[in-house]
Amino acid sequence: MPTKRGLLIAGAGLLAAPAIAQQRVTRLLVTFPPGGSTDILGRIIAPAIERHLGHTVVVDNRGGANGAVAMAALASAPADGSTFALDAGGATTNPHLMRGLGFDYATAFAPVTQATILPALLIVRGDSPIRDFQGFVAHARANPGQVSYGSSGVGTGSHLAGALLMRRAQLQATHVPYRGGADQLTSIRRGDTITTFSTIPTIAGLIRDGAIRPLVASTPQRARAYPDVPTVAESGFAGFSIYDFHAIYAPANTPSEAVSRMASAVRAAMNDPELQQRFLSLGLEPAAHGPEAFATFLRQRREEMGALIQAEGIRLEG
Structure with a gap:
């Protein structure tokens, strides 16, 4: 027959079970x-x-x-x-x-x-004479090998998006990798590189201030934060999608x-x-x-x- 002490211990165990479960x-x-x-x-x-x-x-x-x-x-x-x-x-x-x-x-x-x-946006400097994506493609084709695009590093998303775009558009462009997104954006603002892909959290403030201009989005659909910016896919390169x-x-x-x-x-x-x-x-x-x-x-x-x-x-x- 269970002792009183045994019943108390068993009861304490039952009461503790929910607490133990909650500690997961x-x-x-x-x-x-x-x-x-x-x-x-x-x-x-x-x-x-x-x-x-x-x-x-x-x-x-x-x-x-x-x-x-x-x-x-x-x-x-x-x-x-x-x-x-x-x-x-x-x-x-x-x-x-x-x-x-x-x-x-x-x-x-x-x-x-x-x-x-x-989503990533292809951007240029705010005072660039390149006003839209078609203008960028025309500029790159008129200046083969003289266009450079930056990235936040070799193998990063910005590098791969740029490489895919240049391949799909058959543009001769030079990739310039930087050590992180800050240097990547500084290169655009200084004019060291013409363009780059960058994600929205990094560049929203610069777009708002007019320091950079977005040309196209890399996603299949337009970025919800920038519905007026067209996609690469709807700008002449159907099926383009990288993000x-x-x-x-x-x-x-x-x-x-x-x-x-x-x-x-x-x-x-x-x-x-x-x-x-x-x-x-x-x-x-x-x-x-x-x-x-x-x-x-x-x-x-x-x-x-x-x-x-x-x-x-x-x-x-x-």
Whole structure:
């Protein structure tokens, strides 16, 4: 027959069970340092994910190697639904640019969901005589080999978008890589380079001040923040589409139930009307899809980026 002390212990255990369950924590690795769009997005959606999952979500910044440092940590994390990663577009480009990663992007992760589209705009200096995209193409064709386009570094989204545009338009142009977006934009304002692709969060203030002028958007549809700026696709190059995006990943073999729960939580966050206004003000366009749709997109985009990188002979130093 159970003793009184035994019943008290059992009762205490039952009372403690909900508290123990509430102590569960999900870790969200963010693949870039604090302050950038990936980090900002993670910190906006983490509380919304918490509300959906019913337990704490901790943001853990692991910047480095265009996201590969954090993704290496994710690859070795337990596949129990306790750890996820928020990455930008590195999962589609790093496999083709980096060697010796220690993991395979194609097999080490379970795609959870895309979260955003991050449109890039082709820009020129605000006082440039080039007024529109057609004027840029005409100028480049009239001056073969004398047009230069900047980027935030070899193999970055701005580099690949510029390379794809020059290839599709059959323009002879010189790529000039810089160490980050700040130097990339300074080169435009000084006139060292004529044009570059840059994401909206980086250039919104410069556009507002008239320091730079947007010509076209890199996305299939016009950027919601700049609906008057046409796309490359509607400006004579049908099918042109290249852009960064944010997405959530889990370690491979994470239970499908955990993957689906996280996908639903992210989708709820991205569809929240109040949060959507915050995203759009940052130039982030919500685009939450389920695991299957995202996995298909990821395979296609990785193949496209691999073909472009190989065709351009792009290599990272070191």
